[in-house]
Amino acid sequence: xxxxxxxxxxxxxxxxxxxxxxxxxxxxxxxxxxxxxxxxxxxxxxxxxxxxxxxxxxxxxxxxxxxxxxxxxxxxxxxxxxxxxxxxxxxxxxxxxxxxxxxxxxxxxxxxxxxxxxxxxxxxxxxxxxx
Numbered sequence: 001x002x003x004x005x006x007x008x009x010x011x012x013x014x015x016x017x018x019x020x021x022x023x024x025x026x027x028x029x030x031x032x033x034x035x036x037x038x039x040x041x042x043x044x045x046x047x048x049x050x051x052x053x054x055x056x057x058x059x060x061x062x063x064x065x066x067x068x069x070x071x072x073x074x075x076x077x078x079x080x081x082x083x084x085x086x087x088x089x090x091x092x093x094x095x096x097x098x099x100x101x102x103x104x105x106x107x108x109x110x111x112x113x114x115x116x117x118x119x120x121x122x123x124x125x126x127x128x129x130x131x
Contacts, residue, residue: 019047025094034099040070053081077101091120
């Protein structure tokens with residue numbers, strides 16, 4: 001008699017977010033499990049990724065170069081706020097919610113941004129909290 005032992009192998013998910021022609025990210029609020037990867041694709045020119053808030057800013061990569069493919073593996077649960085360096089003040093922002101963990105949401109809300117970007121952040125947080 002032969003027995004097969006099946007182990008549950010978790011495949012880390014990857015979410016791809018494009019830079020759009022409208023100075024926005026194709027996915028503004030992304031949810032991913034711990035250990036998942038987000039890739040930002042330079043499908044339009046003049047954009048990048050810069051983290052503005054997160055559970056441990058010291059572990060986050062420096063901002064990406066303009067028009068560069070950027071990839072980050074998220075191993076720490078929480079909310080991450082990022083934006084495009086040249087267009088962040090105009091509201092080109094995004095949120096990554098890792099592990100459905102909102103423990104640092106108040107800190108994210110306190111991020112100093114322009115008036116337009118603050119308005120966009122409030123909208124993104126409403127979306128995140130409603131899903």
